[in-house]
Amino acid sequence: MISVVILGAGNVATHLFKAFTKSDEVQVKTWYNRDIDKLKSYKNDVYITNNLALLKEADIYILAVSDDAISKLSSALPFENKFLVHTSGSVSVHTLDKKNRRGVLYPIQTLSKDAEIDFSNVPLCLETLEKTDLKTLKNLAEAIDSPYYKISTEQRLTLHLVAIFINNFTNQLYRIGHEIADAKHIDFNILKPLILETANKVQNMSPYLAQTGPAIRNDEKTIKKHLKLLENENYKEIYRLLTHSIQQTHGRKKL
Template sequence: MIRITIIGSGNVAQHLIKAFTKSELVEIVQVYSRKKETLSSLIEFDKITSDFEELLESDLYIIAVSDKAIADVSKQLPFQNRIVVHTSGAASLDVLDAKNRKGVFYPLQTFSKNKEIDFSIIPLCLEAENTFDFRVLETVAKSISNAVFAINSDQRKALHVAAVFVNNFTNHLYQIGQEICTEHKVPFEILKPLIQETAEKINTLNPVDAQTGPAKRNDSVTIESHLAYLNNENQKNIYKLLTQSIQDDRQAL
């Protein structure tokens, strides 16, 4: 059994705790949190510490904190030559302190504390400095997920940028859609089947082939009508930018 310590108490840390608690190949030795009570509902209280000097020996230490805190946390670890990884999609391997063996354990998913998630389908992107450490990470990853990938720092950054487009930006467009509906007293729920169908299409179609709408058809009458209807200048600018992007792609094909 592989013994692990999780450092952090945010969304990623909490979901990892839940996932590893169910694994038969991994034992959570300890969890670090500045406020012990934050994690008291997820793991035995005596396994939680708020003091780096109290960290017990483990086979793997997973730093699940904000990107800006990774370097500082890794410097504070009171040991050397152990496997220490972070969970960031954007931070490089080199952000970790060199006194320990470095790696990355990046779950590519959006996490919310109160939203349960099936970890078995979450892609886990792994990176390590040597084969032995990678095998440890791979064993740990496969104990909770069926989608495990070897991804280097540059590839991970590409994935993270792509994820911002397909997740964060898309969700912001949902917000704009909801604002337009609210402004005109239309239930946003009417759009939800369309949102669902759009997301499900990419399971069987390439996104380029799944594209529909007035920009794809070069329907200038509808496009101008939409722009005239919108009252918000920010919404108009986004509409114009995305319309132009779709049309540019159409012309490139």
């Protein structure tokens, strides 16, 4: 049995708690948050507190808090030589206070609090300063059926950057598309099979080979029609930038 303490009450903390409670091999000893009201709905499921002095003993203490809060909270912990990890994609393991053993448990997945998540589809990036602690994190990942990878701080930061492109930026393009469709009274559901097919294609082929559309075909007439149709100047600039990027990638004539 692996015992854990969770610190934080955001999306990552909430999904980790749910995954841990589904496992017979993990026990959540304490769930801490500065604002305890955010945890009250779980008070019958786990011991909750907003007092760091009341944290119970555990094998792993998980700081699932904002990047800016990691250093201060790790310094405020009232113990030493425990195994402490954060869940950030962009913060160095060395940001954690060195009075404790340090590591990182970074989930590569979009986590919204109200969306159900199967952790077998959540790769975990693991980093520790001590080999024995890496084994502990591997055991924790296996206990919730997550695939895991040993990743350095530099690799993790790069993964975080890539995730911004393929997740956050892509979702913003979905939002823009939704707005444009909605303005013309077009049901966005019509486009959802296209979204799924695009995601499915890159499971079996490279994004380079999966590229389609007027930019790769150098279809200038269609491109000009699209630009004329766009009324928002920011969206026109995004269209031009991405079209230019595709044409550069595939050796097509520039827009």
